[in-house]
Amino acid sequence: MTSTPAFDLPEDEALAAEYVLGTLDLAERSAAESRLRRDPAFAALVNDWQNRLADLNDDYAEAPAPNLLPQIEARLFPQATAKPSRWLAWIGGAVTAAAIGAAAFMMLPPPAPPAPTMTAEMSAEASPLRYTAAIAGDQLTLTRVAGTDAEAGKDYELWIIEGDKAPVSLGVLSQASVTIPAPKAAAGYVLAITLEPKGGGPDGKPTGPIVAAGPLAEI
Amino acid sequence: MMDDPIADLLGKIAAQDRAAFRSIYSNASAKLMGVLLRILGNRAEAEDALQEVFTRVWLRANRYEADKGRGMTWLIALARNHAIDRLRARRETQADDEDAMNAVIDTTPRAENRLIAVGEAKRINQCFDTLEVEKAAALRGAYLTGTSYIDLAAQFDVPLNTMRTWLRRSLLKLKECMEQ
Numbered sequence: 001m002t003s004t005p006a007f008d009l010p011e012d013e014a015l016a017a018e019y020v021l022g023t024l025d026l027a028e029r030s031a032a033e034s035r036l037r038r039d040p041a042f043a044a045l046v047n048d049w050q051n052r053l054a055d056l057n058d059d060y061a062e063a064p065a066p067n068l069l070p071q072i073e074a075r076l077f078p079q080a081t082a083k084p085s086r087w088l089a090w091i092g093g094a095v096t097a098a099a100i101g102a103a104a105f106m107m108l109p110p111p112a113p114p115a116p117t118m119t120a121e122m123s124a125e126a127s128p129l130r131y132t133a134a135i136a137g138d139q140l141t142l143t144r145v146a147g148t149d150a151e152a153g154k155d156y157e158l159w160i161i162e163g164d165k166a167p168v169s170l171g172v173l174s175q176a177s178v179t180i181p182a183p184k185a186a187a188g189y190v191l192a193i194t195l196e197p198k199g200g201g202p203d204g205k206p207t208g209p210i211v212a213a214g215p216l217a218e219i
Numbered sequence: 220m221m222d223d224p225i226a227d228l229l230g231k232i233a234a235q236d237r238a239a240f241r242s243i244y245s246n247a248s249a250k251l252m253g254v255l256l257r258i259l260g261n262r263a264e265a266e267d268a269l270q271e272v273f274t275r276v277w278l279r280a281n282r283y284e285a286d287k288g289r290g291m292t293w294l295i296a297l298a299r300n301h302a303i304d305r306l307r308a309r310r311e312t313q314a315d316d317e318d319a320m321n322a323v324i325d326t327t328p329r330a331e332n333r334l335i336a337v338g339e340a341k342r343i344n345q346c347f348d349t350l351e352v353e354k355a356a357a358l359r360g361a362y363l364t365g366t367s368y369i370d371l372a373a374q375f376d377v378p379l380n381t382m383r384t385w386l387r388r389s390l391l392k393l394k395e396c397m398e399q
Contacts, residue, residue: 008387008388008391009387009390009391009394014387014390017387017390017394018383018386018387018390020296021358021361021362021386021390022299022303022361022362022365022366023361023366023367023368023371023383023386024367024368025307025367025368025369026304026307026308029303029304029307033300047287047288050288050292050293050296051287051288051292052343052393052394052397053343053362054288054289054292054295055342055343055344056343056359056362056363057254057291057292057295059359059363060250060253060254060257060295060363061253061257062249062250062252062253063249063252063253063256063265064249064252065248065249065251065252065266065269066266068248068266068269068270068273069241069244069273071270072244072270072273072274072277073237075270075274076274076277076278077237119278219278219279
């Protein structure tokens with residue numbers, strides 16, 4: 001022994017190292033991830049450990065990957081020919097005036113719109129409808145990227161679902177794209193659109209088929 | 220400053236450059252597939268995860284900061300984190316998985332990574348040599364396969380807190396060695 005090491009890493013640094021090492025359980029990982037987003041000092045510790053252990057990445061052998069680009073691009077750039085720039089613009093962090101201007105019952109945008117923090121890609125089997133949703137600050141923007149209006153006498157209705165709880169209506173969609181006040185939401189909450197009688201599901205409950213749905217995920 | 224083609228591509232992707240996105244897929248998908256396959260141990264799930272990872276590459280490229288680390292390190296961290304989250308979500312709903320536990324001790328020969336300077340690669344491996352063999356293997360295996368403390372403790376037949384103390388001290392020794 002040529003030197004006597006300090007006995008233990010400081011707790012924060014140990015946690016950062018363990019997060020990078022990958023030994024934490026699900027609850028501890030979630031806690032570390034949410035801390036990463038709001039604690040720059042902790043994020044810097046994680047970044048240091050990421051770099052420190054990066055040479056271990058050499059041990060990962062390359063494995064042939066199929067070309068999944070078509071699926072990935074279809075997901076990211078739905079209908080590449082139809083106004084992708086509008087959707088991309090928010091992902092880039094700036095809600096453009098154009099995206100907001102098209103909204104039906106929009107609120108006035110704040111001077112510097114916040115970047116979206118959560119998004120959802122919504123679709124359903126056997127349904128041509130596709131929507132993307134983004135929550136930025138106190139607004140939720142929903143954009144239809146494929147499909148058409150509901151048939152005559154029907155409406156699409158938007159719901160948010162927390163875990164096993166009952167869906168909560170966020171209103172009937174009067175247009176292809178809407179911006180509404182953001183509901184209470186967290187990653188994993190599901191946004192769903194159902195086909196309902198004109199005016200929405202009676203008694204505030206969904207009655208029709210789900211035509212598009214997807215979980216919210218933090219960006 | 221060393222060349223970092225992946226970092227350059229990430230910069231372009233942050234500016235919504237789709238050609239750069241295609242290019243990063245062809246440059247990095249095999250490596251990330253290797254990461255996902257190693258952690259998830261199942262090709263179908265790894266392919267599903269690969270789609271998710273590249274979706275996030277597009278959505279999050281603007282968070283990459285070239286002065287904080289190499290592009291490939293950032294990509295691999297994204298892939299590892301996603302794979303480990305999947306693994307934990309899966310593992311916490313089922314009993315211990317014998318195969319994954321047996322996979323902890325890592326014996327796979329190292330693949331050369333042309334993106335990382337040889338000098339750096341030597342350094343961490345030299346520092347691993349300063350750890351006890353068993354602890355070095357546990358640390359390396361944990362990193363590569365995303366094994367949880369619970370499974371490591373079972374495999375080494377020690378209490379979880381003992382395992383945690385072992386690895387934390389090994390990490391500290393590693394850090395000190397690398398700083399010398």
